[in-house]
Amino acid sequence: MPEISKMKKPDVKVVILGDMNVGKTSLLHRYTERKFRDTISTVGGAFYLKQWGPYNISIWDTAGREQFHGLGSMYCRGAAAVILTYDVTSWQSLAELEERFLSLTDTANHDCIYAIVGNKADLTDPRAQLPADPQSPAEGGEPGTGPRVPSACPTPPASPLSPGSPPQQVGREEAAALYGRVLRYKGLDEGSSLPADRMCFETSARTGYNVDLLFETLFDLVLPSILRKRTENQRSPTVDLEDYCEPPGRRRGCC
Amino acid sequence: MLNALPCSYWDGNMERDYPQKEGAEELNICDQPTEGPGAYADTLATSLSLLGSHMFPYHGEVVDRDVKTSVSTEDPVETLLPDPTAVERTSTLEAELSQKADTESQESEDIGLSAQSDEVVLAEASVNNGKDSSGEFVVALLAGSKLEEHCVGTEGTSSVLSESIAEEAPPLSHRDEDVTAESWRQHRKHVFVLSEAGKPIYSRYGSEEALSSTMGVMMALVSFVQSGDNMIRSVYSEERTVVFVQKGPLVLVCVANSRQSEQQLRDELLYVYYQIISMLTQASITRIFEHKKNYDLRRLLAGSEKILDGLLDLVDWDPSFLLAAVHCLPLPSSLRDSLSQILQKAITPNLVFSILIAKKQLVTIVQEKTVIEDARLEPADVHLLLNLIGASSAFQAGEIWTPICLPLFNPDCYFYAYISYLDPPECTVCLLLLSTDKEAFYAVAECKRRIEEAMVAQNSLSLIEKAQSYSVSQVGVSDLRHFMYKPFDVPDNHRQLTQFTSPEMEAPYSSAEEKMRLLDLYRYMHSRIHSSSRPLKLIYHVAERETLLAWVTSKFELYTCFSPLVTKACAITAITKLLRWLKKEEDRLFIRYPPKYSTTPNPSKSSRKSEQQDSTDNGFMSLL
Ligand SMILES: Nc1nc2c(ncn2[C@@H]2O[C@H](COP(=O)(O)OP(=O)(O)OP(=O)(O)O)[C@@H](O)[C@H]2O)c(=O)[nH]1
Ligand SMILES: [Mg+2]
Numbered sequence: 001m002p003e004i005s006k007m008k009k010p011d012v013k014v015v016i017l018g019d020m021n022v023g024k025t026s027l028l029h030r031y032t033e034r035k036f037r038d039t040i041s042t043v044g045g046a047f048y049l050k051q052w053g054p055y056n057i058s059i060w061d062t063a064g065r066e067q068f069h070g071l072g073s074m075y076c077r078g079a080a081a082v083i084l085t086y087d088v089t090s091w092q093s094l095a096e097l098e099e100r101f102l103s104l105t106d107t108a109n110h111d112c113i114y115a116i117v118g119n120k121a122d123l124t125d126p127r128a129q130l131p132a133d134p135q136s137p138a139e140g141g142e143p144g145t146g147p148r149v150p151s152a153c154p155t156p157p158a159s160p161l162s163p164g165s166p167p168q169q170v171g172r173e174e175a176a177a178l179y180g181r182v183l184r185y186k187g188l189d190e191g192s193s194l195p196a197d198r199m200c201f202e203t204s205a206r207t208g209y210n211v212d213l214l215f216e217t218l219f220d221l222v223l224p225s226i227l228r229k230r231t232e233n234q235r236s237p238t239v240d241l242e243d244y245c246e247p248p249g250r251r252r253g254c255c
Numbered sequence: 256m257l258n259a260l261p262c263s264y265w266d267g268n269m270e271r272d273y274p275q276k277e278g279a280e281e282l283n284i285c286d287q288p289t290e291g292p293g294a295y296a297d298t299l300a301t302s303l304s305l306l307g308s309h310m311f312p313y314h315g316e317v318v319d320r321d322v323k324t325s326v327s328t329e330d331p332v333e334t335l336l337p338d339p340t341a342v343e344r345t346s347t348l349e350a351e352l353s354q355k356a357d358t359e360s361q362e363s364e365d366i367g368l369s370a371q372s373d374e375v376v377l378a379e380a381s382v383n384n385g386k387d388s389s390g391e392f393v394v395a396l397l398a399g400s401k402l403e404e405h406c407v408g409t410e411g412t413s414s415v416l417s418e419s420i421a422e423e424a425p426p427l428s429h430r431d432e433d434v435t436a437e438s439w440r441q442h443r444k445h446v447f448v449l450s451e452a453g454k455p456i457y458s459r460y461g462s463e464e465a466l467s468s469t470m471g472v473m474m475a476l477v478s479f480v481q482s483g484d485n486m487i488r489s490v491y492s493e494e495r496t497v498v499f500v501q502k503g504p505l506v507l508v509c510v511a512n513s514r515q516s517e518q519q520l521r522d523e524l525l526y527v528y529y530q531i532i533s534m535l536t537q538a539s540i541t542r543i544f545e546h547k548k549n550y551d552l553r554r555l556l557a558g559s560e561k562i563l564d565g566l567l568d569l570v571d572w573d574p575s576f577l578l579a580a581v582h583c584l585p586l587p588s589s590l591r592d593s594l595s596q597i598l599q600k601a602i603t604p605n606l607v608f609s610i611l612i613a614k615k616q617l618v619t620i621v622q623e624k625t626v627i628e629d630a631r632l633e634p635a636d637v638h639l640l641l642n643l644i645g646a647s648s649a650f651q652a653g654e655i656w657t658p659i660c661l662p663l664f665n666p667d668c669y670f671y672a673y674i675s676y677l678d679p680p681e682c683t684v685c686l687l688l689l690s691t692d693k694e695a696f697y698a699v700a701e702c703k704r705r706i707e708e709a710m711v712a713q714n715s716l717s718l719i720e721k722a723q724s725y726s727v728s729q730v731g732v733s734d735l736r737h738f739m740y741k742p743f744d745v746p747d748n749h750r751q752l753t754q755f756t757s758p759e760m761e762a763p764y765s766s767a768e769e770k771m772r773l774l775d776l777y778r779y780m781h782s783r784i785h786s787s788s789r790p791l792k793l794i795y796h797v798a799e800r801e802t803l804l805a806w807v808t809s810k811f812e813l814y815t816c817f818s819p820l821v822t823k824a825c826a827i828t829a830i831t832k833l834l835r836w837l838k839k840e841e842d843r844l845f846i847r848y849p850p851k852y853s854t855t856p857n858p859s860k861s862s863r864k865s866e867q868q869d870s871t872d873n874g875f876m877s878l879l
């Protein structure tokens with residue numbers, strides 16, 4: 001407890017966006033608590049501080065519900081990385097990223113990096129069904145309210161947005177295509193940006209599949225952004241840098 | 256024609272087992288400006304002796320069965336005429352009851368009898384009520400399986416209603432309930448929310464989709480009645496009460512067999528309405544439906560079902576809602592004061608409320624000075640906040656930042672709530688900071704760190720951890736099993752938040768069933784005390800397994816539960832002792848001197864009903 005009361009200034013901000021029920025909270029929970037358990041739909045946004053080596057990374061887990069749409073741009077202000085999350089069993093959730101969430105990132109840093117994350121891969125990919133972390137096998141048994149989908153249905157539907165039809169799988173190509181469109185929306189050059197195959201992930205919060213990979217890749221990628229911010233801060237002496245000299249913490253584990 | 260017969264007949268439903276003359280005696284009690292607990296007890300003693308020796312039967316199933324038969328067979332017009340023989344029967348019954356009240360089977364038989372005789376009283380009362388409630392009416396409806404045969408009302412209405420029960424959509428897995436199953440119908444209390452256009456918005460059990468035809472029918476009923484410039488308020492059947500509340504473009508319906516009064520159910524529906532407002536604001540709901548009459552509000556409320564489910568569970572289990580008062584965690588007043596001071600010191604512009612909660616009970620509330628001068632925080636708003644916290648419990652280290660509207664404070668604008676637990680991983684001590692500034696998260700989070708630091712320095716967390724609900728045994732009265740005490744005015748501060756205190760429910764009320772039974776008894780006593788047609792000041796109620804005494808004065812409202820063997824004299828002594836004990840402990844049991852921020856930098860832009868707030872825009876309006 002006292003540890004928390006210690007002042008920790010976040011060095012960098014990571015925001016998780018995506019439609020409700022895609023598993024944003026579950027992903028973060030899996031990463032920080034090494035567990036999968038029943039969640040409650042997030043209200044507003046929840047702020048977490050993660051120690052990453054000598055750095056403090058703030059993570060905003062936002063609510064996907066339309067009710068909280070307006071707050072998104074506030075959470076995204078100054079973000080160094082945005083995780084755009086969809087549910088691999090729901091075309092709609094991928095479409096929503098473009099329709100509803102992409103514009104929220106307008107307030108993010110201009111050098112913000114974007115990851116496209118298809119969660120619930122355990123429902124479509126046999127590889128994602130194995131527990132990634134043998135010490136903490138998947139908990140909670142059956143997926144809660146997540147839509148159940150026959151695991152063999154690889155053909156992408158003709159129309160991704162047909163309303164009322166049962167949820168259908170989203171392939172990696174669709175995610176990569178979306179990544180391209182995100183870069184274009186941001187006015188970024190595909191050649192000089194991080195490639196889609198590095199920035200598109202399929203994860204499972206339930207089994208832990210690719211979850212550490214996702215967060216750790218992103219954290220490593222935002223390091224330059226942290227360093228740049230610190231140099232800027234050193235020029236303005238008013239800013240508190242007290243935790244600058246903290247010894248590096250463990251790279252992972254409880255914080 | 257619809258409003259003439261059945262409604263007046265049923266209006267006094269809750270009154271039927273109480274002979275009129277007792278009511279008269281009950282009414283002239285109290286309200287003397289007496290001092291101190293002793294004086295109150297004197298009044299009580301006099302009052303009780305006035306009541307004589309008869310007991311109050313609890314109206315149970317039996318009563319209703321009997322009434323049911325009479326409803327479906329007798330002509331209501333006839334029952335409106337007083338029947339002298341029935342009155343006689345009532346008085347002999349009283350004598351009998353007072354002799355044999357302890358014989359269970361005997362009692363229920365007698366109540367059965369009384370049900371018939373009391374109908375006279377009921378009918379008389381209804382005649383009076385009919386005048387007050389012109390323009391509003393109650394339709395008698397015999398719901399459930401017998402609906403088709405027994406439905407009383409106009410032909411149009413009854414046929415529509417039969418469909419509602421008979422024809423249901425196929426079950427959906429989504430909310431895990433087969434709405435066609437008998438178990439679904441047997442729920443103690445259903446709650447539905449629909450839009451004026453008849454679109455389903457929320458159902459407590461079963462999915463809204465599966466129930467859309469039922470909700471459509473409810474709406475048909477509502478609008479059918481509205482077309483005659485009337486408001487539908489409630490429908491009674493043999494075992495259920497259906498209550499309708501319309502608030503703006505929303506219609507809320509409750510179908511309950513909990514035997515609560517119509518007013519209580521109405522109040523519960525209002526809590527549901529307010530919880531919806533707390534998420535969306537009244538102004539935006541109005542705007543949405545002005546914009547598009549058949550908007551599907553579930554789009555905006557999706558994900559909030561658990562908050563509403565949680566609220567309805569709380570309403571059933573937590574008497575705070577019934578009493579419209581807040582339950583504080585008992586704490587030494589010195590500790591409470593020092594915690595208040597900690598909160599008072601950690602402020603930032605636009606922070607208007609700092610609330611500390613432990614073990615789901617209030618520890619202290621600090622309000623910005625201009626705000627408290629302007630308006631006070633209503634218990635209902637605190638209840639909604641507590642429910643929100645319960646339903647949104649993020650995991651441990653997270654700090655939540657979310658818009659929330661306090662509907663009684665101002666139904667049209669948002670506050671931004673910072674919610675964080677101070678004692679992870681236990682998560683029993685929760686800090687809630689409310690700001691009017693959407694962007695203030697980091698400043699407010701900084702306040703939390705200061706509060707946390709000060710609490711560490713003073714070791715407050717472990718002191719709070721020691722605080723506990725108390726046991727009724729601490730009062731030291733052997734026959735007293737439980738009580739709820741709600742003082743109306745804490746001296747020195749008339750703007751105080753209404754509070755109540757109550758001990759832990761202990762044996763014999765340890766199991767869920769027994770707890771609910773006691774709560775039901777309290778609800779029953781409460782409905783009698785607050786009956787709109789015949790409010791009472793004092794009720795001494797001998798039930799099968801306990802004896803209850805409810806008493807309301809200008810200074811407090813008190814509900815007590817005794818072992819069944821208690822005598823009236825004992826009960827009076829017990830209450831004297833209890834009041835004395837409460838007086839002695841009040842500094843610990845209540846927030847006595849609510850603290851304010853002495854000065855706030857930049858007093859908030861927004862206070863109650865301020866116009867310039869960016870009232871509704873939470874961003875979702877742009878999506879409509
Ligand atoms: N099968 C499976 N189910 C998952 C996975 N991740 C989350 N879920 C389930 O999906 C549902 C929603 O998860 P949340 O983490 O609450 O979703 P969210 O994106 O945070 O939703 P909001 O807070 O409403 O925006 C829950 O019932 C989870 O159990 C996953 O990897 N696999
Ligand atoms: Mg979430």
